Amino acid sequence: MKQVAYYKGCLASLSAKELDTSTRALAPKIGYELLELDSVTCCGAGDIHEAEPDYYLHLNARILAYAAATGSDRLMTVCNVCTLNLRQANHQLLNDAALRERVNDNLERVGAPRYETDVDCVHFLWLVAGESFPALRDVAHKGLRGLKIAPFYGCQILRPSKLMGFEDPDKPDSLERIITACGGEPIDYPAKIKCCGFPIIQAREDTALGELIQPIEQAKEAGADAIVTPCPLCHLSLDAWQSKLKKQTGKDFQMPILHLSQLIGVAAGLSDSELRFKRHVVSMEPVLQKLAL
């Protein structure tokens, strides 16, 4: 069992609790012991990076410091936005000794641990599609009965690729490989690497909905039974804002949206209380019927 520090971020703590429970249940099955971080805060999303960038750097340094304090050299995230924020801050700190020293002095002054031992921040997707991939087929023993799944990557797990670097940002295949290994059929469509509109869904709803409709409409046309995403922000907009698309365009897609941990979780036989599909806005019923669950 490999130990990794686990940063669940804001959404998995609150509105996307189903992401947290399914991740926790799945982790030991694929060989990870998740080390809880109690004292951490929000990574700031892109928002604190834009509003108070120096504070953003310190918040993320503090998260990295608490992750290092667990003794693990890896911090696992389950959100694209957290991944970019933490990796961006981490790169700055690891490659600029003077900046790190200043940030560490500030952390120390407020009573937080200094960020001394280097930690690598990795997304759950990268662990599953990377080092744990050989074990996946056995873990996903129940399969997906050829369910047609449209992978939706979202933005900040692919770009900027110089910070992310796990796979080709224009031709990613990690989700497709996972879907196939779990016994599903990956559906291809152009918008799978585009934006869901979430960062501006409250401030610029029309623009955001113009982005959101693309993956849902294209996945539907390609015959997908459901969309899977590694990001809870993408999940929230794809799932909860479908009703707004219906209001705006008259199109009622009823496209079920899965968190990555739920997709693998279903194939791995996790329980209802771990998967918590009842917390989704768009019903998962058609998918569960196809799986005869």
Next chain:
Amino acid sequence: MKVELKIWRYDASTGERALRPYEVDVSEEATLLDTLDVVKDRLDGTLAYRKSCRMMICGSCGMRVDGGAVLACKTRIADIAADGHVPVVSAMGNLPIVKDLVVDMDPFWQKMQAIQPYLEPRLDRATEGENIVSREGMDAIHKESLCINCGCCVSECNSMESDPDFLGPAALAKGFRFVGDERDGATVERLERYSEEHGIWDCTRCYFCNERCPKGVDPRDAIAKLGAEAMKTGIDRDMGAKHAKWFVTSAKTTGWLRETELVPKTQGVVKAIKEIKFAMALLPKGKVPPPFPPHVAADVGESRALFDLVKTQGRDGAAGIIQGEKALGQLEHPGDAVDGPSHPYDDPRSFPKPYLPDDEEPAT
């Protein structure tokens, strides 16, 4: 080297569109632009594309390869046609196509014009002699100054695809080039204007612009710098700015984002009330977590104290982003030491010693 490629041909005057295959013989070193030249010279003289300098300076030859914008002169054909792959070449996105690979750049220039791409020094007196700008002052806008107006960043901009009036990454990056210039005297007016509808807060943070820029401008980062400068200057009435402010408030009060209050804090109470029906549908699914009791992170006092502390250290606004750029620059130039020379010409090693053609190696 034999190369196969497909090109989307288009004629706006007739509306005809077709994907045509071509096969040509080019050298191993050939760029995509060289390859197009061969296609035009030997196979089809009607193929239309723009070119000029052939060395990544003029910004003329922006086009898409397999859906992603590149400079044709910066792209080796051997890299994009490797292992039998047949690349598909097409015109850039988000701009109207005139013919084949040529787009109408007028909307691009109009947006560039809208941000007033020139210095407004507003000197209150004539200076004697030169007005010298500090090295640090120019370093702060170095990245944005590298822009060659090629349009590659605009091509895949997701916000612009949805809202064609969005100023977009190129114009906004240019905007920071002037906002960040210590000689400019119109900073406040600029930030006001860029903060309007279709400006800074319309960016959806898809990061396609950073991915596509062939010159390392990182337009998304420039937009974040504009946002940071606007907030620092107190230009924060836009919903996007209020949205960002609520994240800061959340981080220093409860530690975690206070999700449910984000809506009224961003949109205002009146608009938020109109969203009640939408919220009620999400409520039973747990997607509207109750704000009370708040979900408070352990040791959140540290987070609040950190905020108060860093606010006294003078890294507000864009400076907070610029301070990390030397480290981030190493992603592209791994050899550059952060604490090394701040400018290539400061480093004596940057000048090769002269040597005679008969010498096997440069004299050391």
